[in-house]
Amino acid sequence: MTTQHITVxxxxxxxxxxxxxxxxxxxxxxDTLGLTGTHVGCDTSNCGACTIHVDGISAKSCTMxxxxxxxxxxxxxxxxxxxxxLHPLQQAFWDQHxxxxxxxxxxxxxxxxxxxxxxxxxxxxxxxxxxSGNLCRCTGYVNIVKAIEQAAAEMAAAAEVQTGxxxxxxx
Amino acid sequence: MASxxxxxAPTTTPEVGGMGHSRKRVExxxxxxxxxxxxxxxxxxxxxxxxxxxxxxxxxxxKGIDASEALKVPGVAAVVTGKDLEGYGLHWMPTLAGDKxxxxxxxxxxxxxxxxxxxxxxxxxxxxxGVAAVLVDYEPLPVIVDPYKALEPGAPVLREDREQKxxxxxxxxxxxxxxxxxxxxxxALRVKExxxxxxxxxxxxxxxxxxxxxxxxxxxxxxxMTSQAPHVIRTVVAIIAGAAGLPIPEHKIRVxxxxxxxxxxxxxxxxxxxxxxxxxSFLTGKPVKWIExxxxxxxxxxxxxxxxxxxxxxxxxxxxxTALKAKTIADHGAYxxxxxxxxxxxxxxxxxxxxxxxxxxxxxxxxxxxxxxPGGVAYRCSFRVTEAVxxxxxxxxxxxxxxGEDPAEFRLRNFIPxxxxxxxxxxxxxxxxxxxxxxxRKAMDLIGYDELRREQxxxxxxxxxxxxxxxxxxxxxxxxxxxxxxxxxLKMNDGAExxxxxxxxxxxxxxxxxxxxxxxxxxxxxxxxxxxxxxSDVAVEYGDTDTAPYGLGTYGSRSTPVSGAATAMASxxxxxxxxxxxxxxxxxxxxxxxxxxxxxxxxxxxxxxVTIQDIAFAAYTNFPVxxxxxxxxxxxxxxxxxxxxFGSYICVVDIDKGTxxxxxxxxxxxDDCGNIINPMIVDGQIHGGLTMGLxxxxxxxxxxxxxxxxxxxxxxxxxxxxxxxxxxxxxxxTITPSPHHPLGAKGVGESATVGAPPAIANxxxxxxxxxxxxxxxxxxxxxKVWAILHEKGVS
Numbered sequence: 001m002t003t004q005h006i007t008v009x010x011x012x013x014x015x016x017x018x019x020x021x022x023x024x025x026x027x028x029x030x031d032t033l034g035l036t037g038t039h040v041g042c043d044t045s046n047c048g049a050c051t052i053h054v055d056g057i058s059a060k061s062c063t064m065x066x067x068x069x070x071x072x073x074x075x076x077x078x079x080x081x082x083x084x085x086l087h088p089l090q091q092a093f094w095d096q097h098x099x100x101x102x103x104x105x106x107x108x109x110x111x112x113x114x115x116x117x118x119x120x121x122x123x124x125x126x127x128x129x130x131x132s133g134n135l136c137r138c139t140g141y142v143n144i145v146k147a148i149e150q151a152a153a154e155m156a157a158a159a160e161v162q163t164g165x166x167x168x169x170x171x
Numbered sequence: 172m173a174s175x176x177x178x179x180a181p182t183t184t185p186e187v188g189g190m191g192h193s194r195k196r197v198e199x200x201x202x203x204x205x206x207x208x209x210x211x212x213x214x215x216x217x218x219x220x221x222x223x224x225x226x227x228x229x230x231x232x233x234k235g236i237d238a239s240e241a242l243k244v245p246g247v248a249a250v251v252t253g254k255d256l257e258g259y260g261l262h263w264m265p266t267l268a269g270d271k272x273x274x275x276x277x278x279x280x281x282x283x284x285x286x287x288x289x290x291x292x293x294x295x296x297x298x299x300x301g302v303a304a305v306l307v308d309y310e311p312l313p314v315i316v317d318p319y320k321a322l323e324p325g326a327p328v329l330r331e332d333r334e335q336k337x338x339x340x341x342x343x344x345x346x347x348x349x350x351x352x353x354x355x356x357x358x359a360l361r362v363k364e365x366x367x368x369x370x371x372x373x374x375x376x377x378x379x380x381x382x383x384x385x386x387x388x389x390x391x392x393x394x395x396m397t398s399q400a401p402h403v404i405r406t407v408v409a410i411i412a413g414a415a416g417l418p419i420p421e422h423k424i425r426v427x428x429x430x431x432x433x434x435x436x437x438x439x440x441x442x443x444x445x446x447x448x449x450x451x452s453f454l455t456g457k458p459v460k461w462i463e464x465x466x467x468x469x470x471x472x473x474x475x476x477x478x479x480x481x482x483x484x485x486x487x488x489x490x491x492x493t494a495l496k497a498k499t500i501a502d503h504g505a506y507x508x509x510x511x512x513x514x515x516x517x518x519x520x521x522x523x524x525x526x527x528x529x530x531x532x533x534x535x536x537x538x539x540x541x542x543x544x545p546g547g548v549a550y551r552c553s554f555r556v557t558e559a560v561x562x563x564x565x566x567x568x569x570x571x572x573x574x575g576e577d578p579a580e581f582r583l584r585n586f587i588p589x590x591x592x593x594x595x596x597x598x599x600x601x602x603x604x605x606x607x608x609x610x611x612r613k614a615m616d617l618i619g620y621d622e623l624r625r626e627q628x629x630x631x632x633x634x635x636x637x638x639x640x641x642x643x644x645x646x647x648x649x650x651x652x653x654x655x656x657x658x659x660x661l662k663m664n665d666g667a668e669x670x671x672x673x674x675x676x677x678x679x680x681x682x683x684x685x686x687x688x689x690x691x692x693x694x695x696x697x698x699x700x701x702x703x704x705x706x707s708d709v710a711v712e713y714g715d716t717d718t719a720p721y722g723l724g725t726y727g728s729r730s731t732p733v734s735g736a737a738t739a740m741a742s743x744x745x746x747x748x749x750x751x752x753x754x755x756x757x758x759x760x761x762x763x764x765x766x767x768x769x770x771x772x773x774x775x776x777x778x779x780x781v782t783i784q785d786i787a788f789a790a791y792t793n794f795p796v797x798x799x800x801x802x803x804x805x806x807x808x809x810x811x812x813x814x815x816x817f818g819s820y821i822c823v824v825d826i827d828k829g830t831x832x833x834x835x836x837x838x839x840x841x842d843d844c845g846n847i848i849n850p851m852i853v854d855g856q857i858h859g860g861l862t863m864g865l866x867x868x869x870x871x872x873x874x875x876x877x878x879x880x881x882x883x884x885x886x887x888x889x890x891x892x893x894x895x896x897x898x899x900x901x902x903x904x905t906i907t908p909s910p911h912h913p914l915g916a917k918g919v920g921e922s923a924t925v926g927a928p929p930a931i932a933n934x935x936x937x938x939x940x941x942x943x944x945x946x947x948x949x950x951x952x953x954x955k956v957w958a959i960l961h962e963k964g965v966s
Contacts, residue, residue, distance in 0.1 A: 020296070022296065023296075030211070036212040037205015037206065038205070039211070039376075041378075041432075041465065043464050043466055043885065044465070044466075044886050047886060049376055076205065077204065081204060086203065086204075090203040093199070094203055095195070097852070097854075097855050099202055099203065100855060101375070101376070101430075101431065101432045102198070102199070102202030102203075102687070103375075103376045103377045103433060104376050105202050109203065127894070129894075129895055132893040132894055133893075134894075135886075136376070137373075137374065137433050137435070138433060138687045139858055139859050139862075140858030140859045140861055140897055140900060141858075141893075141897050142899065142900055143855060143858065145894065
């Protein structure tokens with residue numbers, strides 16, 4: 001069995017491994033590193049349960065090979081909270097009942113984080129299009145949209161505090 | 172009578188968090204961090220992976236299986252065929268419907284993607300390599316995908332294993348045939364329609380899977396698996412093992428479910444993959460893991476609907492429904508795999524008489540085998556209620572339109588009036604409570620019905636296509652009373668076991684099984700409601716057959732009606748003992764005590780009181796001589812009747828004349844599920860249910876071509892609604908408590924899946940009625956609607 005050596009930064013930690021060139025990135029994360037928060041829900045890259053960030057960009061990890069992540073920086077759902085402090089999106093999904101079975105949730109949160117990174121103040125329609133690559137079978141998306149709106153507002157308020165701009169000032 | 176409040180007023184404080192509080196979910200703490208434990212997250216030391224060789228043909232003779240190349244693949248440990256299993260008597264398994272299904276067929280495959288062989292290897296990749304290397308020699312046979320052709324005399328017999336040499340599975344009927352015929356003949360208007368509910372698939376985002384762990388030393392089999400009914404699986408596995416003479420008795424079988432990534436009925440049955448994983452672990456002595464691919468899931472298991480219904484409704488000259496008649500052909504595919512109560516081949520389909528008051532109905536259903544994957548499983552619905560509601564709500568709408576009458580007016584005239592409850596339907600069901608007019612009027616108010624009708628009339632003048640559709644459904648959920656309802660002989664009751672610890676904290680174990688419904692949150696609220704112990708002090712456990720009390724599981728909206736009732740009754744048994752302890756502590760007679768807000772006090776002396784926490788401590792430290800130590804109870808609840816949730820939904824659609832695309836502009840859902848445990852969770856269930864109603868109404872279908880090829884076997888072709896297709900649902904409630912449920916609750920998980928499709932279909936037909944369109948089968952895809960517009964000369 002041919003293997004290839006890769007070095008990947010995952011949630012801030014450098015990881016080294018010898019992997020088969022055909023190993024999917026999602027299986028590297030789940031089976032090799034034990035980061036089982038990233039899920040697999042389909043085999044056609046439609047469902048988005050496996051969504052992670054690669055060098056800060058949203059990616060479906062079932063559609064990448066582990067060797068393609070060599071030298072890159074990856075963030076998964078396990079890297080979103082800061083110790084006991086939840087990421088505003090995690091808190092908002094909890095507050096707004098934005099999840100039921102929880103299986104799509106990690107991918108949905110990672111995609112929402114990328115969406116807010118690109119567009120900190122999205123409209124409802126922009127949120128709906130922004131998560132349209134992620135399928136949820138339980139919630140009907142109503143409360144997911146509300147959760148992303150809540151997180152967007154909180155993150156905007158926090159950013160204003162950090163930059164010294166007055167909270168609530170018109171943008 | 173119904174109240175139009177959004178929820179009943181809570182009787183506990185938010186700190187206690189009993190019924191009516193929108194308590195945040197305790198299970199979310201792990202899910203939002205990616206710390207849930209789903210089946211694919213289970214890995215055991217030394218485990219092997221199992222993958223499955225599947226048939227490309229829908230009907231073929233297996234002439235030979237050559238595993239020699241597969242066995243040369245590095246990592247491949249074994250290849251298992253039907254002939255191998257036959258040696259152990261494990262090549263067949265029973266289905267929950269009383270049929271049997273091949274685990275691996277010995278000689279004939281009956282549907283595309285049927286399991287043909289299993290490969291066991293040291294990794295998932297090696298197992299997949301092994302599957303690709305297994306050579307199977309097939310001789311194709313004639314394929315039947317049309318159930319009408321399957322039932323024709325002389326049709327090739329698909330199930331050669333049966334004594335009965337045709338493709339007819341069973342005949343089932345309900346109601347009074349001659350009274351119905353007479354009533355129809357005397358009716359001023361007779362509305363007939365052929366309605367097809369196509370084959371669809373629940374497609375929970377997590378597929379099915381198992382990690383089977385046979386411990387040969389201790390003779391113990393542990394099955395980690397995706398099951399909505401773990402106790403039933405344990406018993407079925409014990410029966411299969413016993414019949415095969417294997418040394419695996421039921422007390423040495425443990426089923427553990429962990430977190431389940433959605434079920435919707437698809438994870439109720441036993442599938443061949445589970446049996447293969449268990450058998451492979453038994454044969455290899457190692458843990459064996461099987462995780463289904465999405466394409467396998469969409470091609471081989473969990474199918475629902477596939478009902479061909481011919482229905483007729485009679486209406487008198489003054490606009491009153493007189494009778495209903497329905498004849499249905501049910502396509503169950505190659506094996507009858509439905510998970511319905513054993514005596515009810517068509518489930519609860521004879522609730523088809525709906526929300527309306529008339530004396531006569533007759534319903535017939537005939538099951539047929541075809542060369543399609545095993546069918547009839549479920550799609551978020553209580554045993555064929557969706558099919559029934561779709562038929563009656565389409566017919567009622569057609570009848571109103573044919574009379575030139577507003578469909579709301581027609582419904583309001585024909586509803587069972589509130590004073591007639593409990594109401595015995597023409598097919599014999601006793602509807603427990605209802606107030607249908609109040610729900611429909613509330614929906615009409617919320618959406619602004621009259622104004623919408625005015626807008627529609629103006630738009631029609633301009634040639635624009637706008638439609639308004641109503642569905643006023645009645646469900647029947649909470650199976651079921653023990654005299655008639657069982658799954659493979661197991662009565663459909665559920666257990667709850669409540670232990671209150673000395674410090675006043677509690678552990679509740681239940682036999683039902685959450686797949687996202689939030690049982691860890693809501694069941695604690697039931698205990699809080701009944702005992703005053705804060706919900707945050709109650710741990711809820713389920714999904715481990717070694718510790719949970721027996722239960723038939725979660726499907727058919729039966730958790731709250733059965734398991735929730737068991738929890739309330741177990742809590743009340745604890746309260747009965749608590750009263751004795753309180754009498755001892757307060758040195759008073761039990762009859763002199765009253766129960767308020769988690770305390771017993773002496774009547775007239777509110778200060779002479781002991782809290783439930785005081786009582787719990789005394790149960791272990793200071794109980795009277797002669798009383799057993801401890802404060803705990805078990806209850807197995809046998810529901811005296813079903814519950815009958817209902818609601819009225821109104822949908823507004825605009826249709827693009829150029830593309831045929833249906834756009835849902837607004838959708839108002841007014842639901843009545845009786846008393847509400849957690850309003851936030853109820854709304855979440857309705858949002859999700861509406862979206863799983865939207866899905867088959869506009870997008871989802873699993874069609875087969877004439878060769879039996881599944882044409883929607885991946886998410887590229889089977890279209891689940893995304894956030895873009897899903898409208899911003901608007902919800903409202905009325906509250907009509909169930910008179911027989913201890914909490915007055917009814918269950919809500921499937922109401923919206925049942926109610927949404929007819930509302931959408933009725934809206935689309937309403938938009939097109941003036942063009943001469945009276946019915947379109949779902950899904951109402953752009954191409955289907957465009958073809959009709961084209962035929963009618965609209966552009």
